[in-house]
Amino acid sequence: MIRSAPFLRAYALFPHRAINGACARAARVERPAWLVDAATRAWVRRDGIDLSDFEPRRYDSLEDFFLRRLRPGARPIGDGLVAPVDGTVMGAGAIADGSRIAVKGRPMSLDRLVNGGGRHDLDLSPFAGGVYLTLFLRPKGYHYVHAPLAGEIVDVRWIPGRFFPQNEDALDRIDRVYERNERAVLRLRTSAGPEILMVMVAASVVGGIHVRGIDDVKQPGAIPLQRGVAKGDEIGHFSFGSTVVTLLPPVLTGTFAPAIGTVFQMGEALAPGPRGAP
Secondary structure (H helix, E strand, C coil), rough: CCCCHHHHHHHHCCCHHHHHHHHHHHHCCCCCCCHHHHHHHHHHHHHCCCCCEECCCCCHHHHHHHHCEEECCCCCCCCEECCCCCCCEEEEEEECCCCCEEEEEEEEHHCCCCCHCCCCCCCHHHHHCCCEEEEEECCCCCCEEEEEEEHHHHEEEEEECCCCCCHHHHHHCCCHHHHECCCCEEEEEECCCCCCEEECCCCCCCCCCEECCCCCCEEEEEEEEEEEEECCCEEEEEEECCCEEEEECCHHHHCCCCCCCCCCCCECCCCCCCCCCC
């Protein structure tokens, strides 16, 4: 029912922040412990979650389970440009004129995605002729975001918005989901020099965006960070399943268009690799 056309079309009428707040409070409940354990086991059974890649331990809450950590060595870091998250490709391809991309066949304004229709003023011209990659983090997976290349996180820009679902059915039935949902835009200056953008898009239910080194991402303007990162370093996480849209300039990319539905793990090389990427 929650993925049906009538439900998804009516989702704009729902009180998104109230729903998110209630779900967040429920996800953080730690007592009684037996109920948390039972709910965690039920979640694992329902979604068929493979826990072999994660640290074996008891989880204090559903949020603690959702933010489970990988065991050492579970995600080796590949050569060249690597996947920043565990995710499914929802859109990928060339940025023909620096102004539009497509997700699940639906066109999207790059300026509204990145600048919020005038809230920010990032110059997108360096990305004309480059590529974009949209990866959806499923609720049953790993929810941390990592650096796809070595460099420096220069700053972060928050864009307020709604919290629409981002599964395949929602993208088919709700217009401009990524342009309307709350998001944060990270600017990463690579060790090779050119910058890439990573847009963390919040989703329904809990919907929280967290960036390491920033207590509260919900601030006006560009929040300076200037934090060096190695390829594969953690740079943030979501409080629930969501999406990362990565934009790369042409100087860093070769032919690059993984098929819709391709599944990548964080750290996996995105073949064919970029030119000149460390």
